[in-house]
Amino acid sequence: MTESAIAVASDHAGFDLKEILKRDLQTAGHEVLDLGTGSTESVDYPDFGKAMAEAIASGRAERGVLVCGTGIGISIAANRNPNVRAAVVHDATSARLAREHNDANVVAFGQRLIGVEVAREALQVFLKTGWDGGRHVRRVEKLSKGCQR
Ligand code: RB5
Secondary structure, eight states: OOOOEEEEEEOGGGHHHHHHHHHHHHHTTOOEEEOOOOSSSOOOHHHHHHHHHHHHHHTSEEEEEEEESSSHHHHHHHHTSTTOOEEEOOSHHHHHHHHHTTOOSEEEEETTTSOHHHHHHHHHHHHHOOOOOTTHHHHHHHHHTTTOO
16 A cells, blocks of 8 residues: 655744654655745745645645644644644654544644654654544544534
8 A cells, every 4th residue: 555645844943843854754764745845034834834734635645744933823824724633742742642632634843842852753653643533533523524614
């Protein structure tokens, strides 16, 4: 079975960590879809959150990694799309719980807040952890159906 791509995207404030995580993913053999940005030149994080949402919604990527200064703005942008469940995580525990409880398909990091090694470990945990299902099914379904106006 062919594994679908993992998309990565950041603004300027997340560019350095995005590049590190991208290299980790490539080294581990994943197909990586880099949605930008391509440098530390100032850009607007909503544009990259939107690009991630489009990659997930279209099926071009199954999972995504977002980075901005805090992880907050870019995840808010991506989460405007009901196909996206982006979770800002701070460590391996929050990465695991975002998968087990929320079936998060996109992980977001704040480059200005998290250590590089903590982020690298959290990403590994995010990718290897499955969704618990069970009592979480109805709740996760409500995220995409019940939260729309
Ligand atoms: C950019 O300065 C910063 O505001 C952005 O990366 C992010 O932290 C917003 O949520």
